[in-house]
Amino acid sequence: MASLARVVIAYLLLMVLARSAAAQTAPLPYVPVVTPNGSTLPFVMNRGVKEFRLTAEPVKREFAKGMVVNAWGYNGSTPGPTIEAVEGDRVRIFVTNKLPERTSVHWHGIFLPNGMDGVAGLNQPHIEKNETYVYEFTLRQNGVFMYHPHSDEMVQMALGMMGFFVIHPKVAPTPKVDRHFLVMLHEWYVEPGTATPNPNVMTDFNLFTFNSRVWPGTDPWVVKKGERVQFSFGNLSMDSHPIHVHGYAFEEVGTDGGPVPRSARRPETTVNVPVGATRTVEMVANEEGDWAFHCHKSHHTMNAMSHEIPNMIGVPQPTSLEQKVRSLLPGYMAMGENGMGNMMEMGRPRNTLPMMTGDGPFGPVEMGGMFTILKVRAGITSYADPGWYKHPEGTLPRNLGVLPSSSR
Numbered sequence: 001m002a003s004l005a006r007v008v009i010a011y012l013l014l015m016v017l018a019r020s021a022a023a024q025t026a027p028l029p030y031v032p033v034v035t036p037n038g039s040t041l042p043f044v045m046n047r048g049v050k051e052f053r054l055t056a057e058p059v060k061r062e063f064a065k066g067m068v069v070n071a072w073g074y075n076g077s078t079p080g081p082t083i084e085a086v087e088g089d090r091v092r093i094f095v096t097n098k099l100p101e102r103t104s105v106h107w108h109g110i111f112l113p114n115g116m117d118g119v120a121g122l123n124q125p126h127i128e129k130n131e132t133y134v135y136e137f138t139l140r141q142n143g144v145f146m147y148h149p150h151s152d153e154m155v156q157m158a159l160g161m162m163g164f165f166v167i168h169p170k171v172a173p174t175p176k177v178d179r180h181f182l183v184m185l186h187e188w189y190v191e192p193g194t195a196t197p198n199p200n201v202m203t204d205f206n207l208f209t210f211n212s213r214v215w216p217g218t219d220p221w222v223v224k225k226g227e228r229v230q231f232s233f234g235n236l237s238m239d240s241h242p243i244h245v246h247g248y249a250f251e252e253v254g255t256d257g258g259p260v261p262r263s264a265r266r267p268e269t270t271v272n273v274p275v276g277a278t279r280t281v282e283m284v285a286n287e288e289g290d291w292a293f294h295c296h297k298s299h300h301t302m303n304a305m306s307h308e309i310p311n312m313i314g315v316p317q318p319t320s321l322e323q324k325v326r327s328l329l330p331g332y333m334a335m336g337e338n339g340m341g342n343m344m345e346m347g348r349p350r351n352t353l354p355m356m357t358g359d360g361p362f363g364p365v366e367m368g369g370m371f372t373i374l375k376v377r378a379g380i381t382s383y384a385d386p387g388w389y390k391h392p393e394g395t396l397p398r399n400l401g402v403l404p405s406s407s408r
Ligand SMILES: [Cu+2]
Pocket: 208, 240, 241, 242, 295, 296, 297, 300, 370
């Protein structure tokens, strides 16, 4: 009898070991999301609970080559790393405050017990400097949600404290989604020549970011031809952002309130993302090419504007100087010397990007801010940047040169 018991115990132990080993090596039961220029937060399983760790802290964020911003974020980054889980999961999230002031975390759009909602003063005390709080709740819905502070919100969000919280459905959707990009939209005011965003600005922002990067610092979004692709946009800035795709139409399939019923979906080329919301759109990438993807507010695809800059349009400027600077800084525009003379460095203030910049295969792209390129390719085996699209013969506009006026 005793030996039988030992055999049973040994068998049960083996089962447990085999199961935990399987849990560690099993593929994820979902297609992981992609946060361009960002990352996904790792988790550990602790007796059936998914444990995540967030540290709120000051971070240095390079918006594009040549500009580093003194921001605040989580785990060394703005936006913070994406939290990814599955409907039905129980999650436990440790939040440690390494900011110079108190904070809290609100789980935007997520159904949870009131005490876990993270509004400091209302649902919990503020998390004081160096303290750690632990949040724990069970995920009862699916969709794309966000997290952000609810303590000195104006300052903490203006400095970049925000991230995505993705909850996959228990049963994978059909047809299957092959690729899902998450893009946090934000806007900042960094006085040209400085590095720290001014949180007191309410309307006059001068930098507009996809995941806290501006063009040409935004990574391309690479997909294989024929893939079903979703893009989720989150907005915790002070303005709405109409995000526009070239060459395609997409359908809005979800918000941070839940999935959009199929009967309510309609084709669009632009999705307006209101403040305090997420929008998820879906399309099938069946047309190869390098397709612009950007906010359609034209000032949001420019960098580092300042109302202190005098309007020099129509005022003759020394073109020889502009041309000389342009050979060093493609796209440079002479803005005049008044008002910036004591902080100029190669024609621009230090730590400041050109307003319109970036090069493509045909010359200057002259964009900035909320702009990137959707690269759709057949026959690629990885999602590394495939370089510029090679246009098939006969699919580019032809230059007819200067025509005589009679033939125009
Ligand atoms: Cu915009």
